[in-house]
Amino acid sequence: MAFRQLTEANCGQANPLHKLTTHLTRDHALAETHGQPFPSSSDQLVEQFLQETRMAPQTFRMDDLMREMHEIESQRASLPPVPASTVKDHLNDDVWALQYIEDGKHFHVNENEDIWSEIAAQEHNTHQSLQQDSIWAEEFRQDTGEAVAVQASANELLDNLDDPQFQYSKFMKFMKQVGDGEATIQDGEVSVNDEAVEWGDEYVNNLRTMNKEETAESMADDYVASNNGEYNSKFWDRLQDEWKKLADTEETADHPWISDFNDYYDTYKEYNFTEENPMFDILDPLSRGKDMLSKGDLPSAVLCFEAAVKKEPENAEAWQLLGTTQAENEQDPNAICALKRCVELQPENLTALMGLAVSYTNESYPRQACQSLVNWMQRNPQYASLVPPDFDLSGAHHKVVQDMFIRAAQLKPQDVDYEIQCGLGVLFNLSGEYDKAADCFRAALSVKSDDAKLWNRLGATLANGSNPEQAVDAYHRALNLEPGFIRARYNVGITCINLSAYKEAAEHFLLALNQQARGKDVKNVGGLSQMSETIWSTLRMCISLMNRSDLRPALDNRDLDALNKALDIHES
Amino acid sequence: MATYLTPNRHGYSVRFSPFNANQVVVATSQYFGLAGGGTLFLLELVDGKLVERNNFQWSDGLFDCVWSEVDPNIVVSASGDGGLQIWNLTGNVPCQTLNEHKKEVYSVDWTRTRQDQLIVSASWDRSIKVWNPTRKISLNTYLGHSQLVYNAMWSPHLTNCFASVSGDGNLKLWNTLNSTASMSFRAHDAEVLTCDWCKYDQNIIATGGSDGLIRGWDLRSYAQPIFQLKGCEYAVRRVQFSPHCMSLLAGVSYDYTTRLWDFKNGSEAMETIKHHSEFVYGLDWSNHKQGELADCGWDSLVHVFTPNSVINMLNL
Numbered sequence: 013m014a015f016r017q018l019t020e021a022n023c024g025q026a027n028p029l030h031k032l033t034t035h036l037t038r039d040h041a042l043a044e045t046h047g048q049p050f051p052s053s054s055d056q057l058v059e060q061f062l063q064e065t066r067m068a069p070q071t072f073r074m075d076d077l078m079r080e081m082h083e084i085e086s087q088r089a090s091l092p093p094v095p096a097s098t099v100k101d102h103l104n105d106d107v108w109a110l111q112y113i114e115d116g117k118h119f120h121v122n123e124n125e126d127i128w129s130e131i132a133a134q135e136h137n138t139h140q141s142l143q144q145d146s147i148w149a150e151e152f153r154q155d156t157g158e159a160v161a162v163q164a165s166a167n168e169l170l171d172n173l174d175d176p177q178f179q180y181s182k183f184m185k186f187m188k189q190v191g192d193g194e195a196t197i198q199d200g201e202v203s204v205n206d207e208a209v210e211w212g213d214e215y216v217n218n219l220r221t222m223n224k225e226e227t228a229e230s231m232a233d234d235y236v237a238s239n240n241g242e243y244n245s246k247f248w249d250r251l252q253d254e255w256k257k258l259a260d261t262e263e264t265a266d267h268p269w270i271s272d273f274n275d276y277y278d279t280y281k282e283y284n285f286t287e288e289n290p291m292f293d294i295l296d297p298l299s300r301g302k303d304m305l306s307k308g309d310l311p312s313a314v315l316c317f318e319a320a321v322k323k324e325p326e327n328a329e330a331w332q333l334l335g336t337t338q339a340e341n342e343q344d345p346n347a348i349c350a351l352k353r354c355v356e357l358q359p360e361n362l363t364a365l366m367g368l369a370v371s372y373t374n375e376s377y378p379r380q381a382c383q384s385l386v387n388w389m390q391r392n393p394q395y396a397s398l399v400p401p402d403f404d405l406s407g408a409h410h411k412v413v414q415d416m417f418i419r420a421a422q423l424k425p426q427d428v429d430y431e432i433q434c435g436l437g438v439l440f441n442l443s444g445e446y447d448k449a450a451d452c453f454r455a456a457l458s459v460k461s462d463d464a465k466l467w468n469r470l471g472a473t474l475a476n477g478s479n480p481e482q483a484v485d486a487y488h489r490a491l492n493l494e495p496g497f498i499r500a501r502y503n504v505g506i507t508c509i510n511l512s513a514y515k516e517a518a519e520h521f522l523l524a525l526n527q528q529a530r531g532k533d534v535k536n537v538g539g540l541s542q543m544s545e546t547i548w549s550t551l552r553m554c555i556s557l558m559n560r561s562d563l564r565p566a567l568d569n570r571d572l573d574a575l576n577k578a579l580d581i582h583e584s
Numbered sequence: 585m586a587t588y589l590t591p592n593r594h595g596y597s598v599r600f601s602p603f604n605a606n607q608v609v610v611a612t613s614q615y616f617g618l619a620g621g622g623t624l625f626l627l628e629l630v631d632g633k634l635v636e637r638n639n640f641q642w643s644d645g646l647f648d649c650v651w652s653e654v655d656p657n658i659v660v661s662a663s664g665d666g667g668l669q670i671w672n673l674t675g676n677v678p679c680q681t682l683n684e685h686k687k688e689v690y691s692v693d694w695t696r697t698r699q700d701q702l703i704v705s706a707s708w709d710r711s712i713k714v715w716n717p718t719r720k721i722s723l724n725t726y727l728g729h730s731q732l733v734y735n736a737m738w739s740p741h742l743t744n745c746f747a748s749v750s751g752d753g754n755l756k757l758w759n760t761l762n763s764t765a766s767m768s769f770r771a772h773d774a775e776v777l778t779c780d781w782c783k784y785d786q787n788i789i790a791t792g793g794s795d796g797l798i799r800g801w802d803l804r805s806y807a808q809p810i811f812q813l814k815g816c817e818y819a820v821r822r823v824q825f826s827p828h829c830m831s832l833l834a835g836v837s838y839d840y841t842t843r844l845w846d847f848k849n850g851s852e853a854m855e856t857i858k859h860h861s862e863f864v865y866g867l868d869w870s871n872h873k874q875g876e877l878a879d880c881g882w883d884s885l886v887h888v889f890t891p892n893s894v895i896n897m898l899n900l
Binding site: 028029031034035036162175177180181182183186197556557559561 | 589594615616617618619664688708732751775777794817818819838839840859861862863882883
């Protein structure tokens with residue numbers, strides 16, 4: 013096999029993917045080639061694929077195989093020159109060079125030598141003479157050489173594995189990401205970068221307007237710091253810390269995540285309407301929507317409100333109701349769009365501002381959440397005096413806002429202001445002080461004990477604060493008050509997972525999805541856009557924890573009926 | 585069946601404690617072992633459930649682990665940065681690290697015989713090293729394999745003897761006193777990923793290869809395998825003889841299955857268990873409870889169970 017030669021030449025390089033590929037593709041064909049240790053001609057390659065055909069006849073077709081084989085052969089042929097061409101492309105790009113100088117300084121000595129000697133070996137074999145004058149070019153090549161090789165191996169692996177059972181494998185998905193360049197493995201670290209290209213462009217643009225050397229170094233430092241920083245046991249903790257760092261510091265355009273984020277943030281400008289809205293023809297969708305809301309039918313209410321805002325785009329009340337209902341319906345992105353629109357029309361709408369703060373917190377935009385809370389305070393006649401008149405919104409640091417709210421609470425120590433307590437609860441959630449947050453929500457509940465939303469927030473705070481049993485109680489209170497409260501149901505499902513009650517969790521998720529799907533059935537219109545992506549992906553995880561991988565196809569096809577039957581859920 | 589989930593960590597190896605029937609240690613890596621760090625989990629079976637007692641972090645992925653045979657609190661792990669870590673389970677950082685290998689250490693084993701207490705480590709740098717756990721420097725390095733060495737296991741019967749298998753398709757037998765192999769033969773026309781000694785016959789050794797086959801060899805005449813077990817659709821990642829029955833073998837594979845064979849009763853698997861959704865990498869029989877097996881895989885799950893066919897076979 014052609015690529016065996018490549019792996020022999022590069023044996024032992026820090027690329028375990030090579031090994032995996034050889035393990036996985038050394039199939040029965042080799043048992044038949046007793047005399048030859050390792051087949052090296054393309055005939056053997058054909059034979060191997062023919063063998064594989066016999067193993068799984070339904071998935072293999074000869075034309076595809078021949079094409080794949082040619083692809084692989086050409087990949088093999090073109091692999092060695094790849095590091096060279098990237099160097100040439102970037103010879104004039106100082107930006108990249110500076111960044112990689114910084115990165116290069118943090119290499120382990122061992123890796124350097126190995127990669128370098130192996131690349132030297134490659135050069136020898138292919139008789140290519142590359143002029144390596146400057147040090148940065150060499151270091152750069154070492155750095156990208158590894159990432160490019162890993163990417164190529166990932167693609168090799170994927171090409172050679174066509175077995176249907178690998179489709180659902182998380183490892184294969186990870187390989188796809190690496191192969192597509194979405195995730196890069198470099199220096200023993202993985203960086204997943206969905207918007208790598210945009211970031212690159214952003215960065216280059218930013219450079220043109222700022223001091224070149226300064227930003228390159230600080231950017232490189234940030235990049236290196238985020239990659240070589242203190243190793244935490246959970247990757248998500250690290251992400252969380254990064255976000256906290258961002259929220260707490262003044263750094264803006266330098267950090268790649270902020271420029272990423274600025275791109276993403278703009279997507280909240282446009283509301284995503286449901287495609288075929290059966291409520292559109294109704295005479296007074298707004299009142300109908302309020303009716304549905306009082307009955308607890310969230311999905312139908314959402315449809316009504318969408319129709320209402322389409323009919324009257326300037327109606328702030330409609331936008332507000334749409335926003336708050338979408339939040340309860342576990343659709344935070346849409347909630348944010350709608351509430352923003354409402355605030356544009358009616359800047360003093362306090363409900364919308366508080367709702368925005370909560371949704372931003374859920375979607376992990378702490379800065380925006382703080383800004384909304386400050387706006388809320390500014391517009392609130394009782395507390396507006398606490399906000400300094402020249403308060404700069406971009407300086408809405410978490411600590412500052414927290415202080416403002418605490419002072420607001422202290423203004424009236426006897427009367428508990430339920431909204432201030434809510435705001436404080438949100439802020440303490442942002443800073444991770446879950447005990448304090450729980451106290452605030454309990455205080456708010458002492459004023460308004462029949463508010464399902466509050467019970468849900470209390471539950472979420474308790475769950476985040478690692479108090480799952482109490483969280484479940486709070487959620488059940490919320491669900492008793494409002495059985496159609498999708499978000500509360502989703503939350504109780506998550507808590508069940510943490511308590512290892514997987515069956516119950518799956519039941520809750522399915523119930524929630526059924527409720528969401530039913531919102532379509534007014535005119536028996538199909539379509540699945542109402543159902544929340546978050547619920548689907550969590551259900552998927554739950555199913556695999558339950559060891560019910562037979563349900564995977566149903567999950568992929570979003571087949572609610574099949575899942576209902578399998579888990580014994582009766583749609584009432 | 586008891587199960588434990590190690591989120592974001594993919595299991596590479598699981599081992600029962602020789603002292604405590606209910607304890608297992610699991611070596612795991614982040615990002616499937618391709619990048620990031622690794623964690624060693626200490627789990628205990630309590631009332632039929634697996635509970636985490638402790639976990640130990642390392643800056644590189646952990647590929648194998650083994651318990652000490654003399655101290656109930658010592659575990660050795662092998663990692664991707666070429667080092668071995670000796671952990672005391674009561675602490676948080678390794679009490680000793682042994683760094684000599686130039687590449688990933690893929691396998692580590694502790695002597696099964698009582699005479700000496702030694703560690704053998706096999707690495708992708710094609711070398712095998714033997715260590716005294718109380719010293720920082722290796723006692724000897726064994727070169728001879730032309731490809732990465734995937735596994736090296738001490739013989740439970742013969743002192744100072746260990747076997748090693750490699751990507752060059754060979755099984756080599758070594759005596760710690762000689763720096764060249766005592767015996768070497770071709771075991772598979774493929775990479776050999778695993779080997780294990782029979783616990784009841786000192787001459788029998790089994791190897792598993794990336795051709796999906798498990799072959800048994802009698803070391804007195806190794807021209808032909810004495811048995812060949814099939815069933816795995818993809819490479820066999822680990823194979824282990826049962827400590828309670830001479831002919832019972834378990835194997836885990838890249839085809840997501842754990843299989844059991846009785847090599848005296850044919851070459852087909854007695855039972856195939858598919859309870860993982862990714863490659864199954866780790867396997868260990870319990871020495872204390874007859875028929876109890878632990879396995880772990882890249883789906884982050886660790887299972888401890890007793891297969892039905894084994895219950896029948898051993899009349900449990």
